Amino acid sequence: MRKPMIAGNWKLHKTLEESSQLAAELVQQLSTINDRDIVIAPVFTALASVSKKITNSPIQLAAQNCYPAETGAFTGEVSPALLGDAGCHYIISGHSERRQLLNETNQFINQKVSATINAGLGAILCIGETLHERETHQMLEVLTSQIKEGLAGISTTQMTRVVIAYEPVWAIGTGVTAGDEQAQEAHAFIRGLLQGLYSQEVAEATRILYGGSVKPNNVDGLMAQTDIDGALVGGASLKAEDFIRIVKFES
Numbered sequence: 307m308r309k310p311m312i313a314g315n316w317k318l319h320k321t322l323e324e325s326s327q328l329a330a331e332l333v334q335q336l337s338t339i340n341d342r343d344i345v346i347a348p349v350f351t352a353l354a355s356v357s358k359k360i361t362n363s364p365i366q367l368a369a370q371n372c373y374p375a376e377t378g379a380f381t382g383e384v385s386p387a388l389l390g391d392a393g394c395h396y397i398i399s400g401h402s403e404r405r406q407l408l409n410e411t412n413q414f415i416n417q418k419v420s421a422t423i424n425a426g427l428g429a430i431l432c433i434g435e436t437l438h439e440r441e442t443h444q445m446l447e448v449l450t451s452q453i454k455e456g457l458a459g460i461s462t463t464q465m466t467r468v469v470i471a472y473e474p475v476w477a478i479g480t481g482v483t484a485g486d487e488q489a490q491e492a493h494a495f496i497r498g499l500l501q502g503l504y505s506q507e508v509a510e511a512t513r514i515l516y517g518g519s520v521k522p523n524n525v526d527g528l529m530a531q532t533d534i535d536g537a538l539v540g541g542a543s544l545k546a547e548d549f550i551r552i553v554k555f556e557s
């Protein structure tokens with residue numbers, strides 16, 4: 307059985323004080339939950355202070371990005387090991403905002419996934435097609451290369467540290483969610499890819515999260531789908547009440 311995961315991506319939002327306050331509210335409301343993983347990804351500057359707030363709670367910390375090097379002359383960058391040192395359990399790689407705004411390629415994202423795993427952390431690999439790619443029937447091809455290239459060189463054993471997040475770009479921050487069945491179809495396809503690349507065992511064990519305008523009013527339907535193992539939540543993770551309801555999904 308795959309343990310569900312609900313992850314909140316705070317993106318470029320919240321001051322130190324606001325981050326600590328939201329983390330404290332989540333700790334208070336979610337302290338007894340142990341049947342699902344709860345992850346939050348604040349901005350870099352708030353990682354260490356949020357880490358202190360969530361100590362001894364079921365909430366785990368993620369970074370929104372990393373640089374795939376251990377140390378060296380990489381001005382402005384942060385390594386997976388240092389993110390682990392700041393309290394992170396996971397690092398998100400391949401978010402569509404970074405693919406689009408910063409031209410990140412599958413190859414570069416693959417280096418980050420690999421560096422994350424080598425630092426002993428969990429990698430959340432985001433993939434997803436744009437509206438144009440969907441409308442021009444390139445979706446399966448795009449997902450296939452994002453998975454194959456994003457996971458290049460990642461072994462079966464290392465796959466235990468990988469979580470995939472399927473985030474159709476047209477659904478991120480738009481208020482448009484993929485329908486439950488539409489999302490399920492994409493997730494089943496991705497699981498099939500994992501089976502082909504690795505094995506049935508790896509495919510069945512790997513968590514595939516859905517992301518794209520997940521809200522309190524649509525999470526239950528999404529989580530009821532066979533191949534949807536959780537959610538990566540942007541906008542709705544910024545408000546305690548909404549994120550708590552999403553974490554407490556019923557399916």
Ligand code: PEP
Nearest residue numbers: 478479517518519540541
């Ligand atoms: C995201 O940024 O990963 C995301 C899914 O955002 P939103 O929930 O706001 O669509």
